[in-house]
Amino acid sequence: MTVIEEAAPVLRPHAEQQFAHELAQLAKDDDRPRPPGWLLSPQAVVTYLLGDDSIGITAKYVGPRRLMEVAVATLATDRALLLLGVPGTAKTWVSEHLTAAISGDSTLLVQGTAGTPEEAIRYGWNYAKLLSEGPSRSALVPSPVYRAMALGTIARVEELTRVPSDVQDTLITILSEKTLPIPELGEEIQARKGFNVIATANDRDRGVNELSSALRRRFNTVVLPVPESVEDEVSIVTQRVASLGRSLELPPVPAAEEEIRRVVTIFRELRSGVTSDGKTKLKSPSGTLSTAEAISVLTNGLALAAHFGDGILRPGDVAAGIIGAVVKDPGADDVIWREYLETVVRERDGWKQFYRAARENSR
Numbered sequence: 637m638t639v640i641e642e643a644a645p646v647l648r649p650h651a652e653q654q655f656a657h658e659l660a661q662l663a664k665d666d667d668r669p670r671p672p673g674w675l676l677s678p679q680a681v682v683t684y685l686l687g688d689d690s691i692g693i694t695a696k697y698v699g700p701r702r703l704m705e706v707a708v709a710t711l712a713t714d715r716a717l718l719l720l721g722v723p724g725t726a727k728t729w730v731s732e733h734l735t736a737a738i739s740g741d742s743t744l745l746v747q748g749t750a751g752t753p754e755e756a757i758r759y760g761w762n763y764a765k766l767l768s769e770g771p772s773r774s775a776l777v778p779s780p781v782y783r784a785m786a787l788g789t790i791a792r793v794e795e796l797t798r799v800p801s802d803v804q805d806t807l808i809t810i811l812s813e814k815t816l817p818i819p820e821l822g823e824e825i826q827a828r829k830g831f832n833v834i835a836t837a838n839d840r841d842r843g844v845n846e847l848s849s850a851l852r853r854r855f856n857t858v859v860l861p862v863p864e865s866v867e868d869e870v871s872i873v874t875q876r877v878a879s880l881g882r883s884l885e886l887p888p889v890p891a892a893e894e895e896i897r898r899v900v901t902i903f904r905e906l907r908s909g910v911t912s913d914g915k916t917k918l919k920s921p922s923g924t925l926s927t928a929e930a931i932s933v934l935t936n937g938l939a940l941a942a943h944f945g946d947g948i949l950r951p952g953d954v955a956a957g958i959i960g961a962v963v964k965d966p967g968a969d970d971v972i973w974r975e976y977l978e979t980v981v982r983e984r985d986g987w988k989q990f991y992r993a994a995r996e997n998s999r
């Protein structure tokens with residue numbers, strides 16, 4: 637193990653590792669009351685999320701402060717938090733950072749899928765031990781939720797609505813009684829103070845299993861919106877692209893502002909079905925064209941510019957990525973993209989170079 641750890645730094649540190657210095661600083665200066673089991677006061681958690689330049693805390697979430705206040709306040713009550721929204725609205729991202737700031741450990745995570753079994757939320761067994769010793773605490777394999785209950789920390793459940801309904805409902809007792817019965821041992825574990833659950837769910841997914849009303853009542857829902865204005869979205873993308881570029885150790889590429897604005901404008905126009913001046917109606921392609929995808933188109937563009945270009949992000953470096961994001965269904969989306977290209981992009985001032993690059997890539 638240690639040999640591997642020494643070989644290279646981890647690819648993606650957890651939030652509590654990456655921002656350890658910010659969390660330590662906030663904790664040191666935090667003189668407000670902390671809910672039982674919390675490492676920071678609710679105020680300091682919100683500062684960690686939204687950032688504060690004056691004390692050197694970077695912004696993790698860009699959006700309405702009130703939403704984060706509601707989310708954090710919920711976690712200090714006996715209700716769990718459900719972060720809901722279309723893809724790429726930072727649900728997972730916010731859940732990781734909230735957990736890092738409140739509990740100092742964002743790794744107690746259940747990834748919800750159509751095949752998530754009850755054991756992933758309750759506990760399983762080490763069958764070798766179960767057969768040799770019979771049921772015992774040492775043969776029991778705790779789930780992340782079980783461990784969070786025992787430690788008094790936050791457990792995360794990703795994509796809760798993909799989990800089959802009967803499995804979802806195992807959360808009801810956990811969230812209302814704050815206990816998890818272990819009938820095989822005639823025991824139970826009781827959650828310690830500080831325990832709670834943050835779930836995320838996507839309201840655009842196919843094959844979702846709606847939460848039962850009993851379970852829904854145990855959650856407070858916070859809907860994360862698509863960024864309201866072009867400016868907001870440009871600032872999210874700029875920030876995330878810069879920090880991804882640093883962590884991937886891409887050579888620095890200056891002045892990407894113009895390309896970032898272009899990608900964000902194209903995504904917003906195609907998403908909303910109308911040009912930014914409100915004059916031309918457009919057809920929307922089948923993909924979601926989320927902020928998260930804009931971030932990855934630009935990060936790819938930066939890698940191209942740094943390694944194969946002249947070190948400056950050019951229209952040609954983002955064109956292929958944009959087309960890949962827009963044209964998910966080669967038939968219908970391709971027609972929509974070409975129409976957009978010919979009616980909107982072609983006519984726009986300062987977009988000639990991009991138009992040519994996009995034409996070349998569309999062939």
Ligand SMILES: Nc1ncnc2c1ncn2[C@@H]1O[C@H](COP(=O)(O)OP(=O)(O)OP(=O)(O)O)[C@@H](O)[C@H]1O
Pocket residue numbers: 696697698699721722723724725726727728729730836837838863872876927928931
């Ligand atoms: N408002 C925002 N503030 C900061 N970062 C954002 C914002 N919106 C999107 N992002 C960025 O988008 C990326 C993807 O977000 P994330 O994976 O959390 O989305 P999601 O809502 O969980 O999507 P999905 O439904 O596909 O799981 C993250 O890198 C995040 O930083």
Ligand SMILES: [Mg+2]
Pocket residue numbers: 727728729836
């Ligand atoms: Mg997610």
